[in-house]
Amino acid sequence: MREDDTVRLTADEQHLIRALRPAMAALMRDFDDDLQRALRLSHAEYIALMFLSEAPEHTMRLSDLAELCQQSASAIGRTVKRLESEALVRREQSVLDARSVNAVLTDAGLARLEQAAPVHIASVRRHFFDQLDGIDLGKLALAFRRIAQND
Template sequence: MSATTPAGVLPLSAEEEAVMRALGRLMLVLPRALNHDLEQGQRMTASEYSVLRNLSESEHGLMRMSELAQACDMSLSGMTRLAAKLESHGYVQRIKCEDDARGWNAVLTEKGLARLREAWPTHLASVRRRIFDHLGDLDLQSLAKALNAIAGEA
């Protein structure tokens, strides 16, 4: 870019620019690719998979709708619509919060857990093929730490 560099900020090196552009492309392409693989192999979206996975990892398979929305990086209204769809398939049940009459919980059903287990091999193969097959000998612990640090600054 030909704009003047702000005072005290070093311009990006060619290598840094390449990394920044590759990360930008990855943020667009990878979610679409993982979603495509789940839709093709399981007729399930990545968002649906994420809801079932997060519920399966929670205590008693239950989460407040607001917490589930946050865990899945969705708005509460988006989560409400998705939970209604999953409920219509029998994968999730929505129940009133015992300690807060205004709140709702999402609960993973046995059918939902079975559906997650059915979809998991497809998702695992997709993640291996689209991510880990390309990382070679990279130090995965350092990579995860760096990516989490980047995400934490957002």
């Protein structure tokens, strides 16, 4: 590697890194808009419902849900509060740790998730996958996993 390589990005590298943040913001906004328009459900709420649906007994500590959803404790608290207001989730004191609160997916929450899944899938295909024509998705996924593991 030349010394110049450590202080400068190539034109392609520069274009890619500069496009990354606005692209991710646009994707999250588009996913949110599609879910809001179809079901009055935010993308953050959809993701929380999804993770709860995959958890044993559809139950998860709020702190664990926050981590999976990449939200702060206060943000996941607001998300769960909105879901609670529609009876899609309920909070319960943890039986394993009295200091912890669990989020529990209700039957209504599971039904709402099942209703939202096709909307979300169509949104993901339209706004993301349709833009990746000719890209090796396996290699892209591997690269994203490597980037995430550097955390």
